[in-house]
Amino acid sequence: MNTYLARRLFQAIPTLFGISILSFMLMLLTPGDPITTITFNPNAKPEATAMLRRQLGLDQPPLVQYVYWLVGNDWREIDVNGDGVGDVQGTRRGVLRGDFGVSIALKRPVLEVIGERIPATLLLTIPAILLGYFIGVIVGMLAAIWHRTWFDQVSRVLSVFGSAIPAFWLGLILIIFFSVNLHVLPMGGMRDITQEDTGFNIVQSLPYMIMPVFVFTLGIIAVISRYARVQALEVLSQDYIRTAYAKGLGSQYIRFWHVARNALIPVITLLGGAIGTLLGGAVIIEQVFNWPGLGRLVIDAVSQRDYPLIMGSVVISAVLYIFGLLLTDVLYSLIDPRIRIS
Numbered sequence: 001m002n003t004y005l006a007r008r009l010f011q012a013i014p015t016l017f018g019i020s021i022l023s024f025m026l027m028l029l030t031p032g033d034p035i036t037t038i039t040f041n042p043n044a045k046p047e048a049t050a051m052l053r054r055q056l057g058l059d060q061p062p063l064v065q066y067v068y069w070l071v072g073n074d075w076r077e078i079d080v081n082g083d084g085v086g087d088v089q090g091t092r093r094g095v096l097r098g099d100f101g102v103s104i105a106l107k108r109p110v111l112e113v114i115g116e117r118i119p120a121t122l123l124l125t126i127p128a129i130l131l132g133y134f135i136g137v138i139v140g141m142l143a144a145i146w147h148r149t150w151f152d153q154v155s156r157v158l159s160v161f162g163s164a165i166p167a168f169w170l171g172l173i174l175i176i177f178f179s180v181n182l183h184v185l186p187m188g189g190m191r192d193i194t195q196e197d198t199g200f201n202i203v204q205s206l207p208y209m210i211m212p213v214f215v216f217t218l219g220i221i222a223v224i225s226r227y228a229r230v231q232a233l234e235v236l237s238q239d240y241i242r243t244a245y246a247k248g249l250g251s252q253y254i255r256f257w258h259v260a261r262n263a264l265i266p267v268i269t270l271l272g273g274a275i276g277t278l279l280g281g282a283v284i285i286e287q288v289f290n291w292p293g294l295g296r297l298v299i300d301a302v303s304q305r306d307y308p309l310i311m312g313s314v315v316i317s318a319v320l321y322i323f324g325l326l327l328t329d330v331l332y333s334l335i336d337p338r339i340r341i342s
Contacts, residue, residue, distance in 0.1 A: 012322045023314045024066050027307060034104050034305035069311060070094050101308035110312035114294065120190055121293035123205060124282050128213050129274055132220025140228025141260060144236060155225060162222025167215050171288035174211045185210055188290030212289045216282060227270065231263040268331050275324030
């Protein structure tokens with residue numbers, strides 16, 4: 001197992017480099033200019049704008065900018081005045097040395113800004129994923145066991161319903177119904193801003209979590225229940241299931257030890273992707289419910305062309321996605337003893 005994990009982690013290194021290069025080049029090709037966003041002054045002098053561009057390293061070719069982002073620029077002098085002579089020593093240490101840079105718009109370290117937003121995003125995504133998988137697997141298994149009954153038909157309709165409705169539309173409908181009309185749930189945000197700020201408080205955020213977590217969970221249930229149902233029906237049609245019934249084994253034993261464990265193996269494949277999109281998957285939901293998480297931070301960074309913040313979010317999401325795939329492979333061996341990782 002340790003050898004396998006080490007090999008997978010080693011294989012993830014070129015994957016991360018590929019993701020970072022592709023994301024960096026696509027980011028530079030998008031229309032817009034971070035300098036214009038920073039100054040927001042149409043009458044700014046071209047000399048001052050050019051000096052700021054050189055100071056941030058945005059005057060360099062794309063490949064050079066990527067090298068500076070990767071390994072830093074503290075080993076060279078920056079020509080701020082544009083006279084061909086180095087004026088200021090570079091300060092960045094590079095991602096490979098743990099320095100993700102400073103946010104252009106917020107003037108703060110990227111890791112510090114992201115670290116402040118991650119707890120809020122996890123507060124939405126972790127309950128949604130846990131509830132979504134738990135309810136989705138149960139609904140899918142029951143729909144397969146009670147095949148062609150009213151429960152099966154209703155679960156299929158609800159699955160299509162949950163997959164077809166856009167998250168932003170459902171979120172707005174819930175806000176109008178529960179917040180505007182009934183006044184039973186807060187409209188948005190993470191806490192009551194009129195109260196004293198006591199820091200990160202889950203209890204205080206619970207009323208604000210109900211609607212966004214529901215929207216997030218509904219989409220997960222729709223996918224997982226349909227997938228679990230199909231896999232369970234396939235397992236139920238296998239010969240060894242009929243043999244188990246013929247041997248007189250109990251229905252509960254067969255459904256749990258044979259049907260459920262074998263049907264869950266393909267479902268776990270989706271778990272790796274769900275964990276990988278944990279930080280970025282709530283972008284729309286956070287925007288609709290004004291939730292101060294990483295999703296809203298990424299949207300603001302893209303609109304402001306905040307290159308260091310965008311790349312920091314991409315790298316963290318990529319690492320989390322690779323970790324999710326690795327966790328999926330480990331869970332395979334725990335659920336099915338026939339699978340051996342060598």
